[in-house]
Amino acid sequence: MRRVTVRTDPGEHVAATSGIVSGATLRLRDDLIRRRIWLADRHVWVWKNPRDDSFYFFEPDEDAILRTLERPASRDEFLVDCLGRFSELGLTPDTLSAFLDDALANGLIEVSPGSAETVKRTTARPRTRPPWWRNPLAIRLPGVDPAPLLDRLTPIANSLMHRSVAVIAVLLIVSAVLIGLLHMEAFLADLTSATLRLTSSAATARGSFSSTVAGLASAVVIAKVFHELAHALVCHVNGGRCREMGVMLLLGVPCLYCDISDAWLMPTRRQRILTSAAGMMAESIVAAVAMLIWAVTLPGSLHDLATLLVVVCSISTLVFNGNPLMRYDGYFMLSDWLGIPNLAGESASAMLRRCRAWLWGLSPWKPMPGDPPQGRLIVYGVLSLAYRVLVICVIVGIGMKLARDAGLVWIAVLVSGFLVVGLLRRVVAALYRRPDRALASTAGIWTRSVAVAVGLLLILLIPLPRSLRVGGMIVPVDETELVLPVGGAVLGGLPAGSLVRSGDVILRVQDWDHAFRLDSSLADIRRLRQTLRAVRIERIGDASVASELPEIRGRLATAERQYETLSAARHRQTVRASRGGKIFQAEPRTITAEQLAHDQRNWTGSPLQPANVGATLDSGTTIGYLGDPVKREIRLLVPQNRIESVESGQQVELHLSGLPRRLRLGTVTSVSSRPVGDLPPALVADGWASTRLPLDGSAASDSVDYEVIAALANDAEVEPLRVGTVTGATIRLSRSSLLDRLWRILDDHFVW
Numbered sequence: 001m002r003r004v005t006v007r008t009d010p011g012e013h014v015a016a017t018s019g020i021v022s023g024a025t026l027r028l029r030d031d032l033i034r035r036r037i038w039l040a041d042r043h044v045w046v047w048k049n050p051r052d053d054s055f056y057f058f059e060p061d062e063d064a065i066l067r068t069l070e071r072p073a074s075r076d077e078f079l080v081d082c083l084g085r086f087s088e089l090g091l092t093p094d095t096l097s098a099f100l101d102d103a104l105a106n107g108l109i110e111v112s113p114g115s116a117e118t119v120k121r122t123t124a125r126p127r128t129r130p131p132w133w134r135n136p137l138a139i140r141l142p143g144v145d146p147a148p149l150l151d152r153l154t155p156i157a158n159s160l161m162h163r164s165v166a167v168i169a170v171l172l173i174v175s176a177v178l179i180g181l182l183h184m185e186a187f188l189a190d191l192t193s194a195t196l197r198l199t200s201s202a203a204t205a206r207g208s209f210s211s212t213v214a215g216l217a218s219a220v221v222i223a224k225v226f227h228e229l230a231h232a233l234v235c236h237v238n239g240g241r242c243r244e245m246g247v248m249l250l251l252g253v254p255c256l257y258c259d260i261s262d263a264w265l266m267p268t269r270r271q272r273i274l275t276s277a278a279g280m281m282a283e284s285i286v287a288a289v290a291m292l293i294w295a296v297t298l299p300g301s302l303h304d305l306a307t308l309l310v311v312v313c314s315i316s317t318l319v320f321n322g323n324p325l326m327r328y329d330g331y332f333m334l335s336d337w338l339g340i341p342n343l344a345g346e347s348a349s350a351m352l353r354r355c356r357a358w359l360w361g362l363s364p365w366k367p368m369p370g371d372p373p374q375g376r377l378i379v380y381g382v383l384s385l386a387y388r389v390l391v392i393c394v395i396v397g398i399g400m401k402l403a404r405d406a407g408l409v410w411i412a413v414l415v416s417g418f419l420v421v422g423l424l425r426r427v428v429a430a431l432y433r434r435p436d437r438a439l440a441s442t443a444g445i446w447t448r449s450v451a452v453a454v455g456l457l458l459i460l461l462i463p464l465p466r467s468l469r470v471g472g473m474i475v476p477v478d479e480t481e482l483v484l485p486v487g488g489a490v491l492g493g494l495p496a497g498s499l500v501r502s503g504d505v506i507l508r509v510q511d512w513d514h515a516f517r518l519d520s521s522l523a524d525i526r527r528l529r530q531t532l533r534a535v536r537i538e539r540i541g542d543a544s545v546a547s548e549l550p551e552i553r554g555r556l557a558t559a560e561r562q563y564e565t566l567s568a569a570r571h572r573q574t575v576r577a578s579r580g581g582k583i584f585q586a587e588p589r590t591i592t593a594e595q596l597a598h599d600q601r602n603w604t605g606s607p608l609q610p611a612n613v614g615a616t617l618d619s620g621t622t623i624g625y626l627g628d629p630v631k632r633e634i635r636l637l638v639p640q641n642r643i644e645s646v647e648s649g650q651q652v653e654l655h656l657s658g659l660p661r662r663l664r665l666g667t668v669t670s671v672s673s674r675p676v677g678d679l680p681p682a683l684v685a686d687g688w689a690s691t692r693l694p695l696d697g698s699a700a701s702d703s704v705d706y707e708v709i710a711a712l713a714n715d716a717e718v719e720p721l722r723v724g725t726v727t728g729a730t731i732r733l734s735r736s737s738l739l740d741r742l743w744r745i746l747d748d749h750f751v752w
């Protein structure tokens with residue numbers, strides 16, 4: 001015989017001890033709603049209590065036993081009747097009495113008028129909405145009855161649920177998926193750019209929303225309204241009732257919710273799963289439309305909005321709403337598919353029973369016919385508990401960071417402590433509630449508790465492997481930047497990839513202004529020399545002109561010195577190799593056609609490309625790099641709050657996709673003591689840098705990064721890695737205990 005199973009949890013019954021005198025007359029309430037539904041591989045009966053909107057599930061034999069009270073009877077009459085009518089079930093008076101008490105405590109059975117005086121306590125406190133502090137992460141505000149709105153929208157919903165419309169929707173989604181797969185690289189690049197523009201516009205908004213932020217917020221709100229309306233409409237069309245629709249504060253963010261618990265009254269599993277999946281299906285259509293808009297629009301606000309909306313309505317919806325470990329759409333779909341209506345509650349009860357049996361020395365709990373497999377429940381319960389703990393830790397971490405930025409750290413500590421202590425108090429109270437019969441003594445219980453505490457403490461103190469995921473760029477060993485000393489027009493040079501020896505010419509430029517000044521200086525020297533010779537000849541006949549000779553000689557000496565200076569600077573227009581090695585291309589430069597048309601001397605790509613011959617390079621331009629032809633190292637960017645954990649000699653692993661050997665190993669050789677000044681644009685674009693560079697060029701950084709250099713193992717059988725490749729890398733840090741990591745997190749967020 002099973003206990004009553006509750007599907008919804010709007011509040012909590014207080015299960016009263018019935019204390020029914022044998023003469024009290026009991027009867028089944030006549031306002032209960034009862035439906036026969038298909039649940040997994042069997043039929044069950046679902047009963048709804050309209051007074052508190054709770055649901056109860058019964059096997060056919062349990063339903064038949066309860067229905068015997070459609071005719072009023074006393075407890076003794078009920079026991080005698082059921083023991084005789086259902087003798088093949090092997091029932092005992094104790095089992096029937098427990099089942100009857102449970103049904104009475106949950107309000108399914110009432111005492112007939114006139115016999116109430118024989119009952120000590122027979123009622124249960126009605127279910128009410130739980131106080132908000134019981135679940136402060138998801139606070140439901142009072143909603144409204146959406147039935148009038150749904151009645152008006154039902155004709156439209158019936159039209160949209162036609163088979164032809166479903167085929168069109170499937171084709172639309174498939175087309176969007178194909179577009180995304182075929183243009184994945186372009187979409188990811190646009191997503192990175194749109195995210196950077198969104199964050200930069202939000203950071204520079206100074207209290208006011210930009211058009212991109214406001215547009216995205218409006219689009220997401222509309223998409224979520226479609227999500228909830230889809231749930232409500234499908235439930236309404238399939239004969240269910242959306243009991244309430246309103247606003248929920250989910251992690252403090254307002255969002256729409258609708259209560260479609262009446263879906264459990266639908267007879268088929270297909271209808272119930274379709275009702276649960278309707279919201280994600282609606283958002284998938286929105287994401288498909290957004291993908292089509294992205295494919296046909298040019299870069300701009302609408303293009304960015306469509307890009308972000310694709311991710312919000314597809315990936316994020318599947319990750320959050322489709323996740324069965326939280327009580328959202330995916331949870332109810334899995335619950336219905338497994339045939340376990342109260343999956344979370346059943347799993348929590350299974351884990352609690354197992355823990356209490358070990359703690360109190362209770363005999364193993366024996367499942368009754370129709371109960372779900374206990375192993376499956378415990379596995380789901382452990383996974384769900386671990387995920388919930390992870391979510392709570394992430395939420396607390398984000399809250400701490402926001403509170404630290406706002407100067408409200410200690411308020412965040414109090415709120416987090418309130419949440420954690422409240423959860424622990426409920427768990428401890430459930431574990432240590434004394435059962436009716438405990439085989440273990442009080443000393444044994446405390447011994448086991450201390451053993452668990454010591455075990456947890458050891459787990460916190462045991463050093464565990466630790467790693468750090470960062471981004472980096474592949475560079476050659478002994479890399480030297482080749483900088484043009486003076487500006488000028490490119491005359492020619494060696495292309496990237498050329499091998500050079502010390503002294504070889506890499507690039508020649510011609511500074512026409514310098515050449516003009518050099519020619520002018522040479523002409524001045526020749527003119528002054530001619531003047532000097534003429535004065536010398538003239539002084540033979542006129543001695544008075546001799547006084548001009550010192551001035552002319554001084555002007556000539558100045559002109560010759562100027563010419564020597566200009567001639568000495570001539571070699572600076574030639575870039576030579578300081579040592580032997582290989583030339584590597586510099587960061588490519590992009591220039592629009594309009595800019596190129598405006599100034600024909602502009603250059604694009606790399607300065608060493610043959611197409612740039614004749615283009616003008618400015619002084620200080622990086623034309624390329626000179627480095628080892630074979631040996632490679634990687635320059636990693638490590639956030640400021642993690643740089644203390646990185647030391648020389650630690651192992652680095654590079655995971656490179658698309659190469660014969662995806663895993664490359666390296667060793668940290670140096671750790672910078674100063675923050676990185678100029679960040680490589682490729683690392684910033686790929687999101688590996690902590691410092692965010694707004695599109696307007698202004699400096700706006702969340703934190704700073706430090707450079708760590710790791711030498712890569714040289715394998716003669718493997719082709720050297722391409723210089724300039726941006727990839728993720730894992731640094732194997734020294735081992736650290738969980739307690740030490742927790743202390744580091746607290747130390748990062750607090751000033752002690």
